[in-house]
Ligand code: HEM
Ligand SMILES: *[C@@H]1O[C@H](CO)[C@@H](O)[C@H](O)[C@H]1NC(C)=O
């Protein structure tokens with residue numbers, strides 16, 4: 001009887017402890033933060049219990065995106081971030097809104113953003129909520145890591161994206177692009193003059209990352225990526241059902257499927273990794289290989305004696321996730337912009353012809369494609385694939401005149417900054433690549449790859465890839481926007497064309 005009472009007592013204390021932790025996580029800390037921000041004059045829309053302002057945002061967005069845009073206009077902030085326009089008009093340039101139980105500070109002042117992203121990269125990072133959302137998908141790779149862990153991983157992966165290593169990937173990019181151009185040509189010969197270019201670009205960037213990551217094992221790599229895409233969809237669906245704390249513990253249809261997909265992906269990855277290790281161990285080779293995976297394995301071996309295989313796998317998944325869709329979207333939007341601006345299309349084509357007459361740029365020719373780079377920059381400005389940067393402060397931070405308490409999430413609306421007339425001038429919503437010729441370049445107003453120590457590691461990789469693909473495409477075909485194209489950008493984490501981008505292709509004689 002006594003034992004039972006003691007047991008019961010322990011159980012109840014444990015329960016209380018858990019409850020208190022949850023209460024403090026979901027209620028007490030956010031309320032304290034709200035008060036601190038209010039004392040500094042930062043206010044925002046009234047949150048509802050549990051859901052915060054998520055429902056308000058969802059209903060505003062579903063209203064603004066319910067129809068296509070009437071013309072190909074790049075004035076898309078009101079469509080994609082209607083809540084941002086509403087709340088800045090009500091509460092000013094800084095405001096607080098609630099993503100469920102997480103308070104978020106919307107920050108648009110470029111000086112403060114620059115300071116935050118450059119100075120505080122180790123005391124800020126990805127929030128618990130964010131990490132939870134991607135745990136089953138990309139895991140603890142460099143994109144989701146924080147603090148010391150992030151710093152360590154960043155130093156392991158960064159060497160794979162610079163210098164000669166980076167250059168060695170160009171061959172894969174050219175090969176894969178050739179294949180895509182062939183398949184476009186074949187389609188034309190079969191009488192298909194209109195194509196949805198987004199599909200081709202998505203397949204192409206998946207091919208490229210698959211070959212650069214896994215080299216000769218890329219067939220297996222492709223299978224992994226197919227499963228990962230499925231996993232991403234399932235995780236997104238599951239997170240829509242994750243509305244109350246603890247719901248992720250319930251075994252649902254999604255959770256079971258997610259588990260089994262994740263296991264399948266990791267099994268395939270393990271097979272590739274194991275075969276590399278075997279080759280080194282039996283002495284058939286003295287390095288793990290020159291592809292991304294090989295470099296990761298080599299770096300891991302250099303820095304530590306034991307390989308953390310889970311981390312290698314997470315890193316592989318992270319590269320795929322962060323390097324595949326973003327680049328495909330950049331390419332798709334750029335083709336849309338060039339197709340609807342024939343004058344710029346011709347300018348870029350002439351430049352490519354002038355710089356590299358065979359239509360396949362070599363590495364030193366890439367840096368000479370200035371016009372193309374300007375167009376790519378303008379595309380990244382108008383349609384930044386990563387439309388917001390979410391960060392959380394893990395320590396109290398002072399930013400200019402702002403005191404940011406530990407635990408506050410910071411939300412940087414890149415899209416809105418890129419379309420701001422005060423920063424870019426009256427023509428902020430127009431396609432005008434020439435704006436990048438002027439020397440007065442303010443880095444903190446242009447953030448397609450974020451900024452500071454925690455910017456995109458794959459930035460040079462992505463730009464090299466985009467230039468190669470666009471240069472090859474533009475010297476082989478001319479393209480116009482199809483009458484079937486419906487201009488309807490939507491945000492699903494990234495900015496996407498809802499119905500794809502249909503273009504009409506015409507082969508150019510070489
Ligand atoms: C046009 C294409 C791309 C865009 C617009 C883009 C954009 C970004 C942005 C905005 C971030 C910061 C995210 C944040 O911290 O919240 C980021 C991080 C990252 N990107 Fe990219 N990216 C692109 C291509 C790539 C490619 C091709 C790779 C790799 C193959 C890559 C790998 C990464 C990784 C690993 C991180 C995490 C870096 C860290 O947290 O230290 N990205 N990217
Ligand atoms: C709230 O946060 C979670 C995790 O970061 C994210 O998946 C979700 O999209 C956010 N919701 C909104 C409306 O921002």
Ligand SMILES: *[C@@H]1O[C@H](CO)[C@@H](O)[C@H](O)[C@H]1NC(C)=O
Pocket residue numbers: 370371373374377436437446
């Ligand atoms: C494009 O933007 C980058 C910043 O991301 C800048 O450094 C570069 O000079 C720009 N290039 C051109 C040609 O506009």
Ligand SMILES: CC(=O)N[C@H]1CO[C@H](CO)[C@@H](O)[C@@H]1O
Pocket residue numbers: 018019021022025246
């Ligand atoms: C943040 C936090 O403390 N969450 C806890 C809430 O309660 C569950 C159990 O119901 C714990 O597993 C979480 O760690």
